[in-house]
Amino acid sequence: MTKYIVRRLLQMIPVLIGVSILVFSLMHLIPGNAAQIMAGEGASPETIKQLEEKLGLNDPLVVQYGKYMSRVVQGDLGDSIRNGRPVIEEIKTRFWVTAELAIYSTILAVFIGLIAGIVSAVRHYTWADVSIMIVALFGLSMPNFWLGLVLIQWFAVGGDWLPEILKMRPSGWGESWRQVVLPVIALGTGGAAIIARMTRSSMLEVIGQDYIRTARAKGVSERVVIYRHALKNALIPVITVVGLEFGAFLGGAVITETIFAINGMGRLTIQAIQQRDFPVVQGTVLVLSMLFVFVNLIVDVSYRFLNKRIDLN
Amino acid sequence: MAKKELLKVENLQQYFPIKGGILGRTVNHVKAVDDISFEVFEGETVSIVGESGCGKSTTGRAILRLNEPTAGKVTYDGVDLASLSTKEMRKYRKDLQIIFQDPYASINPRQTVSEILIEAMEIQNVVPKKDRRARAIELMKTVGLNEHQADRYPHEFSGGQRQRVGIARALSVNPKLIIADEAVSALDVSIQAQVLNLLKKLQKDFKLTYLFISHDLGVVRHISDRVIVMYLGKIVEIGDRVSIFDNPKHPYTKALLSAIPVPDPTAEKHHVPLQGDVPSPINPPTGCRFHTRCPFAQERCRQEEPVLTQHDGMTEGHTAACHFVNDLQPKSI
Amino acid sequence: MSEPILRVNNLRTSFFTDDGEVKAVDGVTFDVPKGETIGIVGESGSGKSITSLSILRLLASNGKIMGGEILFKGEDLVKKSEKEMRNVRGNAISMIFQEPMTSLNPVFTVGYQISEALIKHKKMSKKQAHARSIELLELVGIPSPETRVDNYPHELSGGMRQRVMIAMALACDPEVLIADEPTTALDVTIQAQILTLMKQLQERIGMSIIFITHDLGVVAETCDYVAVMYAGQIVEYSDVVSLFKKPSHPYTIGLLNSLPRHDIDQDELEPILGNVPSVHDMPTGCRFAPRCPAASDICRAKMPELVKRENGNDIRCWLYTDEWDGEKEVDLYGQKRIAQS
Numbered sequence: 001m002t003k004y005i006v007r008r009l010l011q012m013i014p015v016l017i018g019v020s021i022l023v024f025s026l027m028h029l030i031p032g033n034a035a036q037i038m039a040g041e042g043a044s045p046e047t048i049k050q051l052e053e054k055l056g057l058n059d060p061l062v063v064q065y066g067k068y069m070s071r072v073v074q075g076d077l078g079d080s081i082r083n084g085r086p087v088i089e090e091i092k093t094r095f096w097v098t099a100e101l102a103i104y105s106t107i108l109a110v111f112i113g114l115i116a117g118i119v120s121a122v123r124h125y126t127w128a129d130v131s132i133m134i135v136a137l138f139g140l141s142m143p144n145f146w147l148g149l150v151l152i153q154w155f156a157v158g159g160d161w162l163p164e165i166l167k168m169r170p171s172g173w174g175e176s177w178r179q180v181v182l183p184v185i186a187l188g189t190g191g192a193a194i195i196a197r198m199t200r201s202s203m204l205e206v207i208g209q210d211y212i213r214t215a216r217a218k219g220v221s222e223r224v225v226i227y228r229h230a231l232k233n234a235l236i237p238v239i240t241v242v243g244l245e246f247g248a249f250l251g252g253a254v255i256t257e258t259i260f261a262i263n264g265m266g267r268l269t270i271q272a273i274q275q276r277d278f279p280v281v282q283g284t285v286l287v288l289s290m291l292f293v294f295v296n297l298i299v300d301v302s303y304r305f306l307n308k309r310i311d312l313n
Numbered sequence: 314m315a316k317k318e319l320l321k322v323e324n325l326q327q328y329f330p331i332k333g334g335i336l337g338r339t340v341n342h343v344k345a346v347d348d349i350s351f352e353v354f355e356g357e358t359v360s361i362v363g364e365s366g367c368g369k370s371t372t373g374r375a376i377l378r379l380n381e382p383t384a385g386k387v388t389y390d391g392v393d394l395a396s397l398s399t400k401e402m403r404k405y406r407k408d409l410q411i412i413f414q415d416p417y418a419s420i421n422p423r424q425t426v427s428e429i430l431i432e433a434m435e436i437q438n439v440v441p442k443k444d445r446r447a448r449a450i451e452l453m454k455t456v457g458l459n460e461h462q463a464d465r466y467p468h469e470f471s472g473g474q475r476q477r478v479g480i481a482r483a484l485s486v487n488p489k490l491i492i493a494d495e496a497v498s499a500l501d502v503s504i505q506a507q508v509l510n511l512l513k514k515l516q517k518d519f520k521l522t523y524l525f526i527s528h529d530l531g532v533v534r535h536i537s538d539r540v541i542v543m544y545l546g547k548i549v550e551i552g553d554r555v556s557i558f559d560n561p562k563h564p565y566t567k568a569l570l571s572a573i574p575v576p577d578p579t580a581e582k583h584h585v586p587l588q589g590d591v592p593s594p595i596n597p598p599t600g601c602r603f604h605t606r607c608p609f610a611q612e613r614c615r616q617e618e619p620v621l622t623q624h625d626g627m628t629e630g631h632t633a634a635c636h637f638v639n640d641l642q643p644k645s646i
Numbered sequence: 647m648s649e650p651i652l653r654v655n656n657l658r659t660s661f662f663t664d665d666g667e668v669k670a671v672d673g674v675t676f677d678v679p680k681g682e683t684i685g686i687v688g689e690s691g692s693g694k695s696i697t698s699l700s701i702l703r704l705l706a707s708n709g710k711i712m713g714g715e716i717l718f719k720g721e722d723l724v725k726k727s728e729k730e731m732r733n734v735r736g737n738a739i740s741m742i743f744q745e746p747m748t749s750l751n752p753v754f755t756v757g758y759q760i761s762e763a764l765i766k767h768k769k770m771s772k773k774q775a776h777a778r779s780i781e782l783l784e785l786v787g788i789p790s791p792e793t794r795v796d797n798y799p800h801e802l803s804g805g806m807r808q809r810v811m812i813a814m815a816l817a818c819d820p821e822v823l824i825a826d827e828p829t830t831a832l833d834v835t836i837q838a839q840i841l842t843l844m845k846q847l848q849e850r851i852g853m854s855i856i857f858i859t860h861d862l863g864v865v866a867e868t869c870d871y872v873a874v875m876y877a878g879q880i881v882e883y884s885d886v887v888s889l890f891k892k893p894s895h896p897y898t899i900g901l902l903n904s905l906p907r908h909d910i911d912q913d914e915l916e917p918i919l920g921n922v923p924s925v926h927d928m929p930t931g932c933r934f935a936p937r938c939p940a941a942s943d944i945c946r947a948k949m950p951e952l953v954k955r956e957n958g959n960d961i962r963c964w965l966y967t968d969e970w971d972g973e974k975e976v977d978l979y980g981q982k983r984i985a986q987s
Contacts, residue, residue, distance in 0.1 A: 209748060210743060210745055210748040211748060211749055211750055211752070213704060213749075214743065214750065214751070214759075214814075215751065217702060217735055217741045217743075218735065218736035218740075218762055218814070219731075219732045219733060219734070219736035219737055219763065219766055219767060220732070220762055220763075221732065229751055232753045233751070233752065233753055306753060307752070307753060364833035364834065364835060364836075365833055471921050472690075473921065501689035501860065502689065502860070502901060502904045502905055503689060503900060503901060503904045503917055503918040504917075504921070505904065505906075505917075506905075506906070506915040506916075506917030506918075507919070509915060510914065510915060510917060528833070529906075530908035531905065531907050531908040532906045533908070534907065534908045534911075535906035535912065535915070536906075558908065568835060569835060570908065572834040572835045572837065572838035573834050573909075574837075574838075574841070574861065574863030574864045574866060574868075575866060575867070575907075576863045576865070576866045576890065576902065576905055577866055577890055577909075578867070578886045578887050579887060579891070580866075580909070582867075584838060584842070586838060586842065587835045587838070590803040590805055590806070590836070591833075
């Protein structure tokens with residue numbers, strides 16, 4: 001098992017190199033002169049030249065990448081062009097905000113999705129199944145920004161949560177559960193719907209398997225049949241979806257954080273893009289990608305616990 | 314009159330690589346068929362029997378180059394099939410047809426029976442276009458289907474009728490050799506008997522040669538002229554039907570025959586119980602591959618691989634790969 | 647015949663599909679004698695598996711027992727609540743299935759899967775159940791059971807898995823074991839091992855076995871009594887020797903005649919013509935009449951009953967009744983049968 005995890009960690013290296021190349025290329029994929037764009041329309045030639053120096057844009061590409069990477073591995077993601085602070089510091093203060101948002105949303109999605117999916121499968125073709133699937137379809141069709149706006153409208157503007165939600169704190173997060181609940185719902189609902197549908201179809205397939213009939217033939221209770229024999233098998237494909245949803249939540253955080261004025265990495269990224277602060281964009285994308293790759297490692301490892309047939313070594 | 318050798322298989326080998334490791338290198342091979350040789354004469358039925366994993370189906374597929382053989386030579390009517398280009402091979406596919414266990418899996422479910430048959434004729438271009446429909450209906454009648462079923466889809470047929478469609482399709486290009494891979498195994502006995510009778514009749518009417526692959530020794534006894542017994546990628550015994558069934562020499566053949574339940578509750582039973590399972594074809598046992606389960610295995614069997622030999626008391630063409638054929642009393646096993 | 651431990655009386659089981667009701671089992675009656683083996687033999691769609699699943703009430707959700715009784719030691723299983731049935735399943739009556747490859751849960755060890763029934767029915771602790779599982783694995787002939795007990799199903803061969811299934815079924819010393827095509831998916835040499843094992847265990851434990859199979863050879867080797875099913879009904883029921891030596895029902899005769907034998911040379915097989923009738927379009931008279939070489943007017947008009955004859959065999963055929971209206975002597979697949987009442 002340890003061997004497998006070590007191997008997977010090693011396999012992450014080429015993936016991360018790939019990501020870093022993409023992130024690095026960002027600076028060079030911008031049409032025209034990056035320094036010019038970053039400096040803005042009215043910048044003087046001197047400023048642009050200085051910026052080019054600072055960013056090392058005059059070196060050959062390979063040298064630039066080499067320099068960039070050697071800094072990255074030392075934990076130096078460069079400095080923000082807008083405020084001169086190290087990008088890593090900017091990210092540090094916001095990383096957990098986004099991670100928590102994504103994690104809470106995942107927990108919500110898994111919790112609701114699993115229960116709804118199981119109920120739907122066990123009572124399939126009943127009114128319970130049909131109504132859960134209709135609700136899930138709604139959940140699936142609602143874009144999270146729209147749901148976020150609706151939630152703000154109902155609870156914040158209509159209720160008295162608004163000041164708390166829109167009050168900007170240094171972190172803008174985590175000081176009150178009210179600040180957390182609405183964005184998590186906005187972000188997690190779509191995922192819950194996807195997981196519910198996946199769980200339902202996976203459960204239905206498993207319930208039709210021969211070994212479920214064997215379990216029933218042993219005389220164990222229906223609860224054991226469903227929650228032990230069926231669910232453990234049905235979870236295997238669901239886990240994959242959970243991993244992918246986590247990634248989607250990281251992406252969704254960009255929008256959700258903007259709507260709820262949460263000072264997380266998503267918002268940082270948006271601001272950086274608007275301000276053409278490329279070192280910050282590079283940094284956030286790199287960190288989010290690493291997080292995603294890491295979560296998928298966890299997903300793969302949890303397969304091992306669920307499905308003994310997958311020989312990880 | 315000398316019998317004409319229609320198909321000759323020499324030292325056929327089929328290894329399937331097993332990929333593994335981080336880089337997906339080939340770490341080992343499944344030795345599905347390992348150096349087998351036999352021939353099939355024109356107009357006869359040769360059966361290959363054996364349990365799952367013995368390589369009988371792989372042999373059939375390798376002959377048709379559905380999987381490219383790892384080594385060995387397959388000669389059909391004097392032509393080395395392996396030396397042919399894909400295009401030239403297509404010409405010979407007309408002569409060599411295969412029928413599978415599950416005809417449904419090899420039939421396009423969105424085509425009607427007549428379309429299936431006409432398409433087969435189109436590919437090989439054996440019948441003038443205007444005559445194809447008539448020929449399709451004639452074929453359907455030949456295999457015992459009704460003319461009015463010509464425009465039905467495969468799902469509207471029962472298992473036995475679908476197998477008839479599979480046979481009609483194979484016949485549509487006027488083949489010389491038909492490889493029947495467990496062609497009647499999935500059918501109920503009453504239907505199986507119908508299809509077996511049909512196959513026999515067609516052989517007579519169209520002078521067909523069959524290579525019949527099956528695990529069912531009852532079926533094999535009924536249809537074969539000669540029988541090849543395979544175990545773990547090797548031929549252990551080969552001979553005419555009477556020799557194999559009434560005078561088996563290899564301990565595996567004897568055990569296999571004795572293991573089949575006889576539909577006669579008063580019959581005397583001589584069970585030769587075989588212990589354990591078939592070993593893995595990835596790392597087959599050294600020496601005689603059967604030695605791990607053979608009740609008579611000696612040190613020599615573990616060391617030295619036996620070759621197919623005609624021992625004393627065996628008729629012409631009957632050979633067995635066992636060191637101790639003559640030391641085993643006929644009824645001791 | 648010894649005292650029956652299980653009596654199935656006029657069992658009717660239907661499935662409800664989009665195309666309407668399918669009467670899969672239509673009036674099946676048989677006794678299971680104590681300590682002996684009864685075979686239920688038939689081709690696909692004959693209803694033999696549905697009969698066995700009905701006994702333990704393990705039908706799919708669209709299946710329903712429409713009528714009849716299943717008397718186990720005098721108690722009607724059809725009338726029991728779901729909870730009461732759970733105390734019967736895997737305990738007094740247990741079952742093994744056709745596909746050892748898919749009948750074991752891939753994510754649990756074989757030890758856990760055997761233990762489950764012991765914990766449920768014998769109220770054993772986990773530890774006791776684990777120890778007993780090792781004993782059971784040894785009983786069914788699995789080498790080094792102490793290590794095998796912690797294996798997952800994929801680590802075992804097909805034959806071994808079927809042994810595990812048997813161990814699981816025997817865990818609570820059942821009085822009736824239902825074996826639904828237990829060796830069909832196995833190679834013949836492994837089949838021989840499993841059949842021998844089942845016979846040994848029956849002698850040792852003394853349970854009755856209901857053996858569902860399509861293989862007449864297996865029936866001849868393992869069963870004491872045989873019920874032949876066709877299109878949801880039993881057409882012939884007798885002891886195993888009379889069935890093979892002097893079959894009476896035209897379907898039984900035809901079935902035996904269709905069987906290619908490996909032990910003797912045969913002439914041309916004379917198969918039963920045609921196909922099994924569609925479940926949605928059952929003949930009004932005898933269900934075998936459309937394929938029967940001797941069918942007469944009454945066969946096509948009226949369904950015959952399963953009638954006990956002097957020799958103790960039950961036959962569902964007009965030929966052997968007073969009402970027979972055909973030839974006095976008929977040729978059934980090369981065998982002569984005299985009409986009699």
